[in-house]
Amino acid sequence: MISIDGRDVLSRQDIHTRYGYAMSALERWWAARETNGHPDPIPTKIGGVMFWDAEEWEEWDRRRLNPEVPAHLRSRDDLIREHHVSRAKLASLWADRETNGHPPATRIGRTLYWDAQEWADWYARQQGSARSIRAEVDEEAAAGDPEDLIGSSEFGRILGHRDHSWVAKAVVAPPPGFPEPADWGDPVARKRPKWRRADAVTYATNRKDITAAQPVRRRRTGSTNSQPYLYYGDPRLALAREVLAQHPDATQADLIERLSRQSDQPTSRSSWRNIILTAREHPIDADADADADADADAGPDAGE
Incomplete structure (x- = not known):
């Protein structure tokens, strides 16, 4: 430094x-100085080269990386x-934004944010669209005597499924x-179950609330049966x-271009988008986070 x-x-x-x-990023920031607040160079040039006050540029960069997020914005x-x-559903919705009309995001630092009201309305x-489609099926399939015994196919229709595989x-x-089931067509082998129509309709009506009330299952330390996030452990x-x-x-x-060139695994562009999304949300491996937390809990004198 001079x-x-x-x-x-x-x-x-x-x-x-x-x-x-990257030099291209520095040039892009400078070109957008009227909107991003990039500091002006000092008046003196050496050999036609521009220079910036080191403290002023570092402070601008610090604010760029750690900005205050406006109250109306929401992160993932x-x-x-x-x-x-x-998180998986949000990633899927964002990946399909070209077809589902997902609201645009604002990047602040390395994090994506969405307008709270705009996203909630969308x-x-x-x-509402999903419920209206399902309601048409519910109204037709749920009609009839509440005490009628129905099979897997009818139960599936009440739930809005096209076949009975989910019920099976x-x-x-x-x-x-x-x-x-209220009855079994084959009670010995427990096949061909039957439900009261009223029970099926009640479950279909309350299923979302029942699922939302369930506690989120966290990955236990040392567990290998589940992954803490998508692509965990993927090279x-x-x-x-x-x-x-x-x-x-x-x-x-x-x-995506850089990753496609450097990776030896054939990967679609949509998969790369999801992998990049996960990398932004989890810049450090989950096990590394756990080790860091364990070290912090142990304290500075743990090894003595």
Whole structure:
């Protein structure tokens, strides 16, 4: 670092070397200085090269990476907490945004945010559309004597399924609140179950509330039966984290191109989008997080 007029200053090359930002990103930030608040260079040039006050540029970069989020914006974690939507479903909705009309996101630092009211209204429309389609099936399938015994196919229609496969699986491994069959066509082998129509309709009506009330299952320490998040342990996720760290301001298309070239696993662009999304949400491996938490809990004198 050199000093000009008693001030430590940084050229664009100095910033690239010191902070690891791509030259293209630095040039893009400078070009957008009227909207992003990029500091002006000092008046003095050396060999036609611009320099920026080091402290002023570092403070701007700090604010860029750690901005104050406006109150009307919500992160993915906020949406999960406020709307009881799983992370996997949010990722799927975002991945299909070109066809489902998902609201646009605002990137602040390395995190995506959505307008709270805009997202809530859009999601309500999504849910309302799904409910209206299902309601038409419910009204038809639920009609009849509540005490009638119905089979798996009719139960499936009441639930809005096109076939009885979901009900057949639920008989073997019942989800929360799933009603016991009132009768068995084959009681010895426990096949051909029958339910009272009223029980099926009650379950169909309350299924969403029953599911939402269930506690979220967390991965136990040492458990290998479940993954804490999508692509956990996948080498492509490790590669995505590495590429993101090297090119934090690259576009989605650029990141996918880089990953496709560097990976030896054939992967679709949609899969790469989801992997990049997971890498942004989990920049550190879950086990590394757990080790760090354990070290913090142990305290500085744990090894003595």
